[in-house]
Amino acid sequence: MTDTPDFSFDLLATDGAARRGRVVTGRGPIDTPAFMPVGTAGTVKGMLPEQVAATGAQILLGNAYHLMLRPGAERVAEFGGLHRFMNWDGPILTDSGGYQVLSLTDLRKLDENGVTFRSHIDGSYWEMTPESSVEIQRLLDADITMVFDECPPYPCEEDEAKRSLDLTLRWAERSKAAFENRPGYGLFGIVQGGVHDHLREESARRLVEMGFHGYAVGGLAVGEPAAERNHTLEVTTPVLPTDRPRYLMGVGKPVDLVDAVERGIDMFDCVLPTRSGRRGLAFTWGGDLKLTNARFRDDHEPLDPNSSCPASRDYSKGYLHHLFRSGELLGWVLLTWHNLHFYQELMAAMRAAVEEGRFADFAAAFRERQAKPKQAGA
Amino acid sequence: MTDTPDFSFDLLATDGAARRGRVVTGRGPIDTPAFMPVGTAGTVKGMLPEQVAATGAQILLGNAYHLMLRPGAERVAEFGGLHRFMNWDGPILTDSGGYQVLSLTDLRKLDENGVTFRSHIDGSYWEMTPESSVEIQRLLDADITMVFDECPPYPCEEDEAKRSLDLTLRWAERSKAAFENRPGYGLFGIVQGGVHDHLREESARRLVEMGFHGYAVGGLAVGEPAAERNHTLEVTTPVLPTDRPRYLMGVGKPVDLVDAVERGIDMFDCVLPTRSGRRGLAFTWGGDLKLTNARFRDDHEPLDPNSSCPASRDYSKGYLHHLFRSGELLGWVLLTWHNLHFYQELMAAMRAAVEEGRFADFAAAFRERQAKPKQAGA
Ligand SMILES: [Zn+2]
Ligand SMILES: [Zn+2]
Numbered sequence: 068m069t070d071t072p073d074f075s076f077d078l079l080a081t082d083g084a085a086r087r088g089r090v091v092t093g094r095g096p097i098d099t100p101a102f103m104p105v106g107t108a109g110t111v112k113g114m115l116p117e118q119v120a121a122t123g124a125q126i127l128l129g130n131a132y133h134l135m136l137r138p139g140a141e142r143v144a145e146f147g148g149l150h151r152f153m154n155w156d157g158p159i160l161t162d163s164g165g166y167q168v169l170s171l172t173d174l175r176k177l178d179e180n181g182v183t184f185r186s187h188i189d190g191s192y193w194e195m196t197p198e199s200s201v202e203i204q205r206l207l208d209a210d211i212t213m214v215f216d217e218c219p220p221y222p223c224e225e226d227e228a229k230r231s232l233d234l235t236l237r238w239a240e241r242s243k244a245a246f247e248n249r250p251g252y253g254l255f256g257i258v259q260g261g262v263h264d265h266l267r268e269e270s271a272r273r274l275v276e277m278g279f280h281g282y283a284v285g286g287l288a289v290g291e292p293a294a295e296r297n298h299t300l301e302v303t304t305p306v307l308p309t310d311r312p313r314y315l316m317g318v319g320k321p322v323d324l325v326d327a328v329e330r331g332i333d334m335f336d337c338v339l340p341t342r343s344g345r346r347g348l349a350f351t352w353g354g355d356l357k358l359t360n361a362r363f364r365d366d367h368e369p370l371d372p373n374s375s376c377p378a379s380r381d382y383s384k385g386y387l388h389h390l391f392r393s394g395e396l397l398g399w400v401l402l403t404w405h406n407l408h409f410y411q412e413l414m415a416a417m418r419a420a421v422e423e424g425r426f427a428d429f430a431a432a433f434r435e436r437q438a439k440p441k442q443a444g445a
Numbered sequence: 446m447t448d449t450p451d452f453s454f455d456l457l458a459t460d461g462a463a464r465r466g467r468v469v470t471g472r473g474p475i476d477t478p479a480f481m482p483v484g485t486a487g488t489v490k491g492m493l494p495e496q497v498a499a500t501g502a503q504i505l506l507g508n509a510y511h512l513m514l515r516p517g518a519e520r521v522a523e524f525g526g527l528h529r530f531m532n533w534d535g536p537i538l539t540d541s542g543g544y545q546v547l548s549l550t551d552l553r554k555l556d557e558n559g560v561t562f563r564s565h566i567d568g569s570y571w572e573m574t575p576e577s578s579v580e581i582q583r584l585l586d587a588d589i590t591m592v593f594d595e596c597p598p599y600p601c602e603e604d605e606a607k608r609s610l611d612l613t614l615r616w617a618e619r620s621k622a623a624f625e626n627r628p629g630y631g632l633f634g635i636v637q638g639g640v641h642d643h644l645r646e647e648s649a650r651r652l653v654e655m656g657f658h659g660y661a662v663g664g665l666a667v668g669e670p671a672a673e674r675n676h677t678l679e680v681t682t683p684v685l686p687t688d689r690p691r692y693l694m695g696v697g698k699p700v701d702l703v704d705a706v707e708r709g710i711d712m713f714d715c716v717l718p719t720r721s722g723r724r725g726l727a728f729t730w731g732g733d734l735k736l737t738n739a740r741f742r743d744d745h746e747p748l749d750p751n752s753s754c755p756a757s758r759d760y761s762k763g764y765l766h767h768l769f770r771s772g773e774l775l776g777w778v779l780l781t782w783h784n785l786h787f788y789q790e791l792m793a794a795m796r797a798a799v800e801e802g803r804f805a806d807f808a809a810a811f812r813e814r815q816a817k818p819k820q821a822g823a
């Protein structure tokens with residue numbers, strides 16, 4: 068008999084709408100606000116799992132769509148699940164594939180049942196339904212399964228947004244019916260509705276009526292202005308229950324995370340720290356640094372001499388500049404590592420600010436430092 | 446006042462022509478036979494310095510040519526030398542640039558004074574002489590400086606090999622005159638002479654008369670058959686003094702290292718473990734494995750479950766196959782790491798075999814395992 072705890076969420080502190088909490092999963096806790104590094108195809112690009120864990124990350128994101136196509140969900144199951152396959156023993160949340168199917172594939176056909184499409188890898192034909200997506204996520208052994216949803220493009224007319232929303236809600240019901248409840252595992256619904264307030268409210272309300280272990284806000288980070296995204300969060304999170312985690316999908320820049328925590332969001336994922344790291348962009352407390360810029364050539368200082376992260380502390384900006392100019396792999400590795408560590412530092416700082424009731428001050432100071440004018444020559 | 450020891454070599458044991466020794470440098474000892482991972486441009490591609498050290502490597506190789514062009518030797522000096530620049534505090538040997546100038550550049554002109562050439566990076570004009578090469582290596586703070594030499598192509602007619610040899614010997618004299626003796630630092634001469642026995646003997650004898658801290662065998666690993674290389678080593682190493690380290694440049698495959706140690710070589714460098722790692726080839730005690738091969742898709746076993754190396758032990762061959770099929774950076778990182786660790790394991794095994802007087806048995810068993818027929822489907 069096991070002692071696996073039920074999937075749950077403890078709300079530990081609030082400060083305005085900002086929340087400090089803890090998600091409990093069968094593979095360990097997730098302190099929120101939390102950032103989930105993206106490991107699309109069973110790896111956080113260029114990072115060893117132990118390096119990712121050392122940044123403070125407690126949960127990774129994987130993609131049902133990518134892993135279904137390669138190496139295949141059944142194959143991952145035969146390897147003992149995604150955790151054993153990729154050597155990560157903490158919790159994993161998997162994206163349902165809905166977003167990827169609609170953004171990455173050709174010749175897709177969407178109907179009530181699901182989506183048929185061609186693989187972006189080899190052109191083979193596939194079908195994905197709420198039931199098959201949940202089954203794939205079960206084979207991967209995802210700790211958090213996402214319902215299969217349709218993410219409409221931005222901008223989107225209201226009648227189209229409403230049609231999509233209704234379909235997504237029917238798919239959410241089917242996803243929930245297909246999900247096998249197991250101790251320590253959770254299923255999240257996804258709020259859609261574009262930037263139409265009443266549709267967001269309706270979507271959130273109907274999902275809450277169905278009942279999920281957590282609620283994601285989807286359909287953002289698709290090109291909308293930050294003010295519109297923030298407004299959408301403001302009308303959405305009050306509808307969601309306080310005792311369930313809230314996950315803003317695909318967001319974002321450091322200031323975007325602060326904006327969203329301020330509006331009651333608990334969980335995030337984004338490719339930005341990893342992808343930007345491979346492109347020579349470092350996120351820091353003082354703002355972004357483009358390390359390929361010539362002004363860093365003779366910079367003898369590390370990104371952060373006081374950091375606990377070797378990538379931030381042990382290599383000068385001039386050396387990082389050299390690695391990027393030379394096209395050296397180690398540059399990608401070090402800057403990915405640094406950025407992931409910075410994102411975790413930011414989440415830890417936000418958790419502390421909520422606990423200590425000073426989130427508004429923290430957010431104001433953070434925005435000011437992030438926006439400071441670049442140095443001469445930048 | 447410092448306690449920096451003089452650069453020296455202790456011959457600890459012999460077994461036939463095979464030697465077990467220790468090079469002493471100002472930045473620590475090098476147990477021989479030793480393999481030096483290649484860090485051409487100030488990084489062992491894709492590897493953190495602490496990962497390289499964890500494989501057992503005690504010394505790295507850098508390249509005067511590459512670092513001169515980018516980021517520039519003076520710049521590296523301003524960063525505190527190559528060790529601080531790249532965050533590696535063990536000894537570093539630098540290639541003099543002779544080989545790279547002649548193999549990588551266009552429009553080169555070679556005369557008595559040196560070589561003028563155009564950079565392979567930006568087409569800029571440069572001149573390299575014995576004196577400038579030694580100065581660049583001093584700016585990099587190389588623990589072991591290599592004389593500037595001409596490496597003739599293979600095959601090479603005897604008269605051309607003789608002309609090249611005489612020039613290289615004059616350059617060796619000039620390199621020695623330019624080298625500033627400092628405690629803990631060493632200068633190595635380079636034996637040339639193609640595959641002409643009497644030229645090799647003459648080259649070695651005249652270098653020994655000049656006197657160097659160590660002797661390299663150059664001009665091999667350029668396409669010659671293994672038997673010819675081995676024969677060349679057999680006529681060369683007996684001419685070299687027993688109390689100086691011997692370095693075979695640019696070699697090679699695991700069995701090549703065993704062949705060369707059997708013939709009295711102490712030090713090696715080669716891009717093979719790193720470059721092959723990026724191409725999906727794993728070196729193992731049982732021979733090479735091409736991990737992109739479909740037969741590894743469902744292989745649940747790691748490369749070596751008993752290894753102390755995480756890359757060899759913690760990831761299945763099926764997962765590595767997936768990473769390479771998906772073009773994932775982590776595949777390059779893990780297989781580079783595994784291969785470097787395997788090379789260090791091989792060197793440690795050879796050191797033990799010499800110490801215990803069983804090198805011939807070790808070599809025979811190793812060759813047999815490396816040559817074993819591939820499994821069905823390979
Ligand atoms: Zn509306
Ligand atoms: Zn001859």
